[in-house]
Amino acid sequence: MASQEVYYIPDGSKWPIIATLSLFTSFIGGAVWLNGGDVGKIILFIGLAAVIYMFYGWFRDVITESIAGKYSKQVDVSFRMGMGWFILSEVMFFAAFFGALYYAREFSLPWLSGEGQGGHNGTHEFLWPAFQAAWPMNVIPDPSKYTQYTSVIPAFGVPALNTALLLSSGVTVTLAHWALQKNNRKQLCLWLVTTVLLGFIFVGFQAYEYIHAHQALDLTMNGGIYGSTFYMLTGFHGFHVTMGAIMLAVILYRSIKGHFSKKDHFAFEAVAWYWHFVDVVWLGLFIFVYWI
Amino acid sequence: MGTIAKDTHHDHEHKPTGLKRWFFSTNHKDIGTLYLIFALTMFFVGGAMAMVIRAELFQPGLQFVDPQFYNSMVTIHALVMIFGAVMPAGVGLANWMIPLMIGAPDMALPRMNNMSFWILPFAFALLLSTIFMQGGGPAGGWTMYPPLVLQTGDAFPFLIFAVHLLGISSIMGAINIIATVFNMRAPEMSLMQMPLFVWTWVITSFLLIASIPVLAGAVTMLLTDKYFATSFFSAAGGGDPVLFQHIFWFFGHPEVYILALPAFGIVSSIIPTFSRKPLFGYASMVYATASIAILSFFVWAHHMFTVGLPIKGELFFMYATMLIAVPTGVKVFNWMATMWKGSMTFETPMLFAVGFVILFTIGGFSGLMLGITPVDFQYHDTYFVVAHFHYVLLTGAVFALMAAVYYWLPKWTGHMYDERLGKIHFWLSTITANILFFPQHFLGLAGMPRRIPDYNIQFADFNMMSSIGGFAYGVTQLLFVYIVIKCALGGKKAKAVSWEGAKGLEWTVPSPAPFHTFETPPKIKKGMLENG
Numbered sequence: 001m002a003s004q005e006v007y008y009i010p011d012g013s014k015w016p017i018i019a020t021l022s023l024f025t026s027f028i029g030g031a032v033w034l035n036g037g038d039v040g041k042i043i044l045f046i047g048l049a050a051v052i053y054m055f056y057g058w059f060r061d062v063i064t065e066s067i068a069g070k071y072s073k074q075v076d077v078s079f080r081m082g083m084g085w086f087i088l089s090e091v092m093f094f095a096a097f098f099g100a101l102y103y104a105r106e107f108s109l110p111w112l113s114g115e116g117q118g119g120h121n122g123t124h125e126f127l128w129p130a131f132q133a134a135w136p137m138n139v140i141p142d143p144s145k146y147t148q149y150t151s152v153i154p155a156f157g158v159p160a161l162n163t164a165l166l167l168s169s170g171v172t173v174t175l176a177h178w179a180l181q182k183n184n185r186k187q188l189c190l191w192l193v194t195t196v197l198l199g200f201i202f203v204g205f206q207a208y209e210y211i212h213a214h215q216a217l218d219l220t221m222n223g224g225i226y227g228s229t230f231y232m233l234t235g236f237h238g239f240h241v242t243m244g245a246i247m248l249a250v251i252l253y254r255s256i257k258g259h260f261s262k263k264d265h266f267a268f269e270a271v272a273w274y275w276h277f278v279d280v281v282w283l284g285l286f287i288f289v290y291w292i
Numbered sequence: 293m294g295t296i297a298k299d300t301h302h303d304h305e306h307k308p309t310g311l312k313r314w315f316f317s318t319n320h321k322d323i324g325t326l327y328l329i330f331a332l333t334m335f336f337v338g339g340a341m342a343m344v345i346r347a348e349l350f351q352p353g354l355q356f357v358d359p360q361f362y363n364s365m366v367t368i369h370a371l372v373m374i375f376g377a378v379m380p381a382g383v384g385l386a387n388w389m390i391p392l393m394i395g396a397p398d399m400a401l402p403r404m405n406n407m408s409f410w411i412l413p414f415a416f417a418l419l420l421s422t423i424f425m426q427g428g429g430p431a432g433g434w435t436m437y438p439p440l441v442l443q444t445g446d447a448f449p450f451l452i453f454a455v456h457l458l459g460i461s462s463i464m465g466a467i468n469i470i471a472t473v474f475n476m477r478a479p480e481m482s483l484m485q486m487p488l489f490v491w492t493w494v495i496t497s498f499l500l501i502a503s504i505p506v507l508a509g510a511v512t513m514l515l516t517d518k519y520f521a522t523s524f525f526s527a528a529g530g531g532d533p534v535l536f537q538h539i540f541w542f543f544g545h546p547e548v549y550i551l552a553l554p555a556f557g558i559v560s561s562i563i564p565t566f567s568r569k570p571l572f573g574y575a576s577m578v579y580a581t582a583s584i585a586i587l588s589f590f591v592w593a594h595h596m597f598t599v600g601l602p603i604k605g606e607l608f609f610m611y612a613t614m615l616i617a618v619p620t621g622v623k624v625f626n627w628m629a630t631m632w633k634g635s636m637t638f639e640t641p642m643l644f645a646v647g648f649v650i651l652f653t654i655g656g657f658s659g660l661m662l663g664i665t666p667v668d669f670q671y672h673d674t675y676f677v678v679a680h681f682h683y684v685l686l687t688g689a690v691f692a693l694m695a696a697v698y699y700w701l702p703k704w705t706g707h708m709y710d711e712r713l714g715k716i717h718f719w720l721s722t723i724t725a726n727i728l729f730f731p732q733h734f735l736g737l738a739g740m741p742r743r744i745p746d747y748n749i750q751f752a753d754f755n756m757m758s759s760i761g762g763f764a765y766g767v768t769q770l771l772f773v774y775i776v777i778k779c780a781l782g783g784k785k786a787k788a789v790s791w792e793g794a795k796g797l798e799w800t801v802p803s804p805a806p807f808h809t810f811e812t813p814p815k816i817k818k819g820m821l822e823n824g
Contacts, residue, residue, distance in 0.1 A: 007397040007476075007811060012308055012316035016407035024414040027457065031418075031449035034519050058403075074475060078400035081471040089463050089505045096509025096539055100524055100531075108532035116602060123527055133530075142528035146521070221522050225530035228522035232513070 008072050010065070015058035022050030059250075063259070063267075076266055083270040087277045090240070094281055097236065101229040101288060108225070109133035112141055140224040149219040149227060155290035158209050162202050163286050166241075169198035170279045173248070173272050183262050185255070192252040195275070199245030206238045233289055237281055244278045247271045307807050315410070318402035320387045321805060323409050325704070327384025328697075330412055332773070334376030335690075337420070339766050341369035346728075346762035348745050349755050362745035363431035364423065370434035374551065375458045376416055378685065381693045382554040383408070383465045386493045389700060390469060392798035392805060393487045395478030395814040400471035408465040415457035422447030433743060435544070436511065438525040438536050442518050449519075452511045459504045466500035469493055478797070480816040484578070487796050487822060488571065491578050492557030495585045499546040499553070502589070507543035510536060534599050541592035549588045551685060553581060555652075555692030556623060559645045561796070561822075562699050563627050566642035567634025568793035570822055573626040580619035580626075587616050597668045606665045613663035617656070624653055639791070640714030644695030647722050648688060655683030658733065673743075676736025682729045687722075694721070694772065701779050702786030706804030709779035717775060720768040727761025795822045 026047030033040030065071065110116065113133040114124035124131065128141040136152045153159060176191035213219040221231045251271050254260065260268055308316065317323050344365045348356050357365070387405065391398055399405045423429040427445015430436070436451070444451065473486070473494050514536070516522040523529020525536045564571045571577065593601060593609040601609075627649050636642070658680040662668050671677060694717075701709050731754035736742075740751045747755065786803040800820065801809045 007813075009398050009808075010318050010402055012312060012318050013403050013406070014316055016403050017315045017410050019407050020410040020414055023411070023457065023460070024418070027418065027453035031453055034449040034515075035446045077475045078471045081475060082401055082404070082467050085467045085470055085501055086463075089467075089501045091505075092502050093505035093509050096506045096513075096542075099506075099539060099542070100509075100513065100535060103535050103538065104524075104531060108527070108535060109530055111532075112527060112530065117600075127527070138530055140529055145526070146523055146529040221516065221520050224523050228513075228516070228524050228529070228531065232516065232522065232524075 008070065008075055013058075013061065015054060015061065018050065019054045019058065022047050022054050026051060063254075067259070076264075079266055079270070083273060087273060090277065091281075094233075094236065094284075097229065097233050098284065098288065101233065104225045104229060105135055109135070109138065136226050138224055138226050146224045146227075147218060147220060147222045149217055149223040151217045152219060152226065152230075153209055153213060153217075153290065155286065158205050159286055159290040162205050163282065165198050165202045165205070166279050166282050169195045169202070170276055172198065173275050177268065177272060180255075180260060180265055180268060181262055185258075189252065189255050192248065192255055196245055196248045196252055199241060199248060199275075203238060203242050203245065206234065206241075230289060233285055237278070237285055240278050240281070244271070244275050247274065317406050318398070319807065320391050320398045320402065320405065321704075321807065323399075323402075323405050324384045324386075324388030326409050327380050327387055327412075330409070331377050331381035331384055331693075332776075334372050334380070334416065335769070338369050338372035338377055339769065341365045341372065342762060343766055345369065346759040349747070350759040351756065352747055352749050352752050354746055357745070359745045360428055360431055363433075363743060364429035366743050367430050367432065367434050368419065368423065371419060371454075372416070373685070374434070374547070376412070378551050378689050378693070379462065380409075380412055382493075382496070382551070383462075385489075385554065385558070385693070385696050385700075386465075386469055388704065389798060390472055390490055390493060391476070392703075392801065392809060393490050393796055394473060394476065394481055395797050395810045395816075396472060396476035397808065397810050398476075399468050400476050401468045404464050405468050408461045408468065411457050411461040415454045415461065418450045418457065419454035422450045425450070435537075435540060436514060437540075438514060438517065438533050441514065449515065452515045455511045456508055459508045462500050462504050466497035466504075469497045470501075478810070478813045478816060480813070481797075481821075484575065485816075485821055487557075488560035488574070488577055488581075489554070489557035492553040492560075492581055495581050496550050496553045499550050499585055499588065503543045503546035503550070506539060507547075510539040510543065513539075534596070537596050537599060538592065541595045542589070544595065545592045546585070546588045548684070549584055551689045553585065555648065555689045556581065558692045558696040558699075559627060559648050560623075562641050562645040562695055563630050563649075564822060565699075565791050565793045565795070566639060566645075567631045567636050569630055569634040571626070572629035572632075573622070574822075576622055577626055580622040583619040584616060587612065587619070591616065591663075594663050594665075594668070597665050598672045610663060610665045614660070617660055620656055624649060624656075637792075639698075639711060640709070640718055641695045641699035641791075643715065643718040644691050644698065647718065648691040648695065651683055651687035651691065651722075651725075655680055655685075655688055658683065671736060673741055674736035675732040675740045675742055678742050679729050679732035679736060682732070686729070687725050691721075694718075697776065699791070700798075701776065702790035703798060703801075703803050703805055705780045705783075706786050706802075707779050707783035708786050708790070709775050709783065713771065713775050713778075717768065717771050720771070721765065724761050724765035724768055728758055728765050729761070731755075731758045731761075795820065797821070 024047075026044055029040045029042070029044030029047050031040070033044055110133055111121055112124060112128065112131050114121045131139065131141045140146045140148050172191045172195045176188050176195060179185075179187035179191060219227055219230070221227050223230075248271055251268050254267070307313070313322060314326065317326075344357060345362065348354070348362055387399065390396070425446040427447060430441065430444050430447050430451045432441035432444060441448075473490055477486070513522065513524040517525050523531045525531050525533045527533070560571055560577060591609055591613045593605055594613045597606055597609075638646070658676065662671055662677065662680055698709060698714055701707075735751050735754050735758075738751065740747055788802050789799045790803055797814060797816075797820065798805075800814065
């Protein structure tokens with residue numbers, strides 16, 4: 001550990017430009033695919049493979065440097081700030097979708113039912129005079145364009161179970177952290193295994209819920225504003241949980257290999273922060289998407 | 293500690309060469325240079341599109357391009373200028389100057405810094421390639437309002453993904469700046485001793501982190517509306533096209549200050565130097581900047597007064613908008629008070645800075661006019677709006693960026709630029725920019741709509757005047773390139789303190805600044821900083 005008397009500056013690295021190129025390739029592939037070109041799929045998968053390779057390589061280099069003792073306390077603080085502000089940016093990304101949900105429920109649906117504008121709402125009067133807002137069982141204003149769903153996922157079924165799973169995983173990851181701070185490696189690994197399992201079980205239930213919604217309830221992204229907000233919010237959240245669970249699995253692997261010390265384990269903490277963030281977003285989802 | 297000292301030493305001896313130096317760079321000065329060169333290139337790419345627009349508007353009727361292509365020029369000109377020219381120029385300056393100003397050896401996260409830059413050329417490759425695609429480039433305006441933007445052809449996903457990439461770059465850049473300022477600052481420098489340029493960039497970074505992800509969310513919803521049958525912005529499914537405008541402008545208004553705040557910081561550095569007086573009201577400048585930033589999240593709907601908002605909404609957003617005039621006024625008065633009774637000289641950076649204060653204020657006043665709801669009903673979507681935001685962004689942000697380049701060129705290159713040519717550049721720019729944009733106020737007040745390639749014959753004279761100003765302004769900027777290249781190649785040797793009244797840590801290192809600076813934190817002596 002160095003004091004602030006001498007600064008640490010990392011050597012040049014090939015990973016940032018590889019990261020850029022792999023993101024660029026993925027996006028080109030995605031765009032070509034969306035435009036109906038099948039070759040886009042191949043380009044996208046090459047790009048995503050490169051993204052995975054980049055993450056592996058970049059983090060491998062950082063871990064090697066960290067183990068070699070190159071990083072000072074100051075570098076550690078920079079990493080902490082970086083992760084913290086990255087999570088805030090993620091919060092704001094979800095805020096856009098929550099904003100869409102609140103707007104739809106508070107403004108666009110009531111207006112489509114004729115509220116506002118002094119009782120003379122043109123969209124309601126001239127386009128869909130029969131439309132009346134309801135939530136979550138909304139009739140679609142123009143059923144020729146979107147598919148009417150028959151039912152929605154009730155809050156106190158799988159979602160409540162998932163809430164319990166995710167909240168418990170927040171507890172187990174903290175227990176793992178305490179074990180690490182007490183240098184109890186066995187307990188650390190045990191609680192991490194539990195956390196990773198809880199994470200993947202959550203994802204499994206979510207996948208089951210999606211299949212059920214598609215097959216039994218006709219609830220798809222095509223299901224008007226309810227289907228749109230439901231899948232956008234739970235989809236991006238599920239993606240983040242998957243990422244978080246993979247990150248936790250990496251931390252577990254590193255713990256088994258004997259990485260991290262009592263005091264020096266920022267990677268563990270960063271992933272734990274991320275996991276708690278995913279947890280909090282889920283609470284928002286459970287309350288506003290499933291429950292009320 | 294031994295290893296670290298050796299490592300730093302090692303770096304010092306071997307400055308990387310060739311392609312590796314630029315592609316693998318972890319050096320804030322090299323990355324800053326890359327940003328600045330990229331921004332200047334994009335300034336000319338976007339400028340060329342502006343020339344197409346002004347050529348088409350030179351006379352009434354359709355002369356050179358078809359309306360679809362005209363609209364794609366309007367759209368891409370805006371995206372290129374905002375995300376390719378002004379923002380990267382600001383980040384480039386931040387890269388070069390923030391570590392020098394706060395006595396840090398580099399940015400806090402140098403590798404991420406490299407990635408932030410290199411994303412930009414690739415993002416613009418995606419965006420600019422759309423011009424050659426089936427259905428042409430995006431032509432629904434840079435604001436990408438649905439349902440119009442959903443009619444874009446093959447260009448559509450490229451537009452969306454380009455915006456995503458630009459967002460990733462901006463967020464990483466912002467995180468880096470915050471970590472640098474709060475973690476790498478010389479231990480002896482307190483927050484309230486930081487140069488205002490550093491303060492404005494910290495606050496801008498907060499704006500970026502809070503607003504750019506919202507834009508990413510908005511364009512993601514556009515993408516799913518078009519390809520995956522969601523109905524966020526479709527009333528037929530229970531959504532609302534106006535919802536997009538709310539989300540977009542929740543990003544869009546802070547974005548305006550992302551472009552403007554670094555300009556405020558630049559001017560606040562330059563005016564004290566050439567007035568040979570400390571900045572008047574330093575603390576009030578910091579608080580005013582923060583107030584503007586916070587207020588910018590509560591004024592977004594003033595861009596949407598005519599879409600049919602409830603009357604309470606119109607009133608709230610009108611009054612909130614008016615409030616921003618208070619901290620902005622604090623800033624303008626502080627700059628004037630700094631100059632008051634100073635022993636002023638007018639080298640090129642100062643000329644651009646004073647030009648900024650005057651011309652930006654014109655843009656600010658027309659902004660106030662637009663912020664008044666009933667008045668905006670008349671002005672909305674007219675050339676008055678175009679005139680307003682070009683005063684704010686061109687004679688505002690771009691003038692400040694030009695001032696910054698002239699101010700710090702000696703530090704970067706080790707040479708003084710050609711002062712006579714610099715002054716010619718300033719006067720030609722100022723005169724031509726006003727010929728270009730001032731008549732547009734009259735056009736807008738008389739009712740000429742924006743984003744239309746043809747116009748009524750009554751608007752012919754002012755449009756011709758505006759176009760002549762536009763071409764002249766464009767040509768004038770070639771002079772700027774010549775001055776910069778000439779300065780990079782040679783010229784009078786610059787002293788470490790390149791300007792007589794200049795204060796701050798960046799002037800304590802030699803000119804040109806060596807590849808590595810402040811490998812150990814500097815000691816701050818009395819009188820070394822602008823304040824304290």
